[in-house]
Amino acid sequence: MTEITTAGDESEAEGTEVLVKVRGVDKVFKRGSETIHVLGGLSLDIPKGEFLALMGPSGSGKSTLLNLIGGLDRPTEGSIEVANQSIDKLSNRKLAAWRARHIGLVFQFYNLMPVLNAQKNVELPLLLTKLSSSERKKRAALALEIVGLSHRAGHYPRQLSGGEQQRTGIARAIVTDSTLLLCDEPTGDLDRKSGDEILDLLQALNTQQGKTIIMVTHDNHAAARAGRTLYMDKGQLNTELSD
Numbered sequence: 407m408t409e410i411t412t413a414g415d416e417s418e419a420e421g422t423e424v425l426v427k428v429r430g431v432d433k434v435f436k437r438g439s440e441t442i443h444v445l446g447g448l449s450l451d452i453p454k455g456e457f458l459a460l461m462g463p464s465g466s467g468k469s470t471l472l473n474l475i476g477g478l479d480r481p482t483e484g485s486i487e488v489a490n491q492s493i494d495k496l497s498n499r500k501l502a503a504w505r506a507r508h509i510g511l512v513f514q515f516y517n518l519m520p521v522l523n524a525q526k527n528v529e530l531p532l533l534l535t536k537l538s539s540s541e542r543k544k545r546a547a548l549a550l551e552i553v554g555l556s557h558r559a560g561h562y563p564r565q566l567s568g569g570e571q572q573r574t575g576i577a578r579a580i581v582t583d584s585t586l587l588l589c590d591e592p593t594g595d596l597d598r599k600s601g602d603e604i605l606d607l608l609q610a611l612n613t614q615q616g617k618t619i620i621m622v623t624h625d626n627h628a629a630a631r632a633g634r635t636l637y638m639d640k641g642q643l644n645t646e647l648s649d
Contacts, residue, residue, distance in 0.1 A: 431484035510579030569600030
């Protein structure tokens with residue numbers, strides 16, 4: 407058995423900045439007359455610069471927790487603080503602006519715009535900023551360079567391999583210098599070789615650029631790349647993870 411930590415444990419050690427604080431979070435969905443409790447009283451600390459993997463069976467609440475931390479949804483009860491900002495108390499307009507500045511999202515199926523080339527896809531989040539066209543191009547080019555795709559900037563998604571499409575998605579996620587990188591099954595649609603290349607990239611972003619990464623995955627191989635793994639089941643974080 408491997409011990410894991412949640413709220414108020416090692417992440418509170420002196421000198422460690424806690425970037426994400428989740429406190430007593432419940433999430434309830436209504437489906438007709440049925441009430442579905444997805445998360446129940448969940449608390450969690452995530453230190454700045456951590457690479458955290460969330461594992462668990464389908465329906466355990468992993469992606470729901472990721473969406474709440476990213477401001478894509480709101481908790482039914484409880485509070486979520488990211489970089490000293492209580493995001494559950496923000497208005498919809500302010501939450502959208504906060505999310506555009508602080509959150510980078512990486513999806514399992516890439517979510518690229520098929521009519522835009524890689525450069526333009528990476529530029530998309532910058533359209534919400536006041537940057538000039540030339541500055542947007544410069545930042546997108548740098549992000550593509552970081553993920554090793556400068557030579558594919560003019561190619562469209564249909565001309566890219568799955569691994570290249572995911573690299574483009576990661577470039578889009580980091581182009582705003584986001585505070586948090588949230589990855590939902592980032593290797594789930596890739597073969598092992600391409601998946602390993604994406605995991606290498608995520609590790610490099612974490613260790614070399616200090617990016618804080620939360621990754622939802624079903625894959626033990628992928629989770630092994632993270633610095634810490636938490637296991638979710640029935641809306642709760644377990645205190646131990648079976649080998």
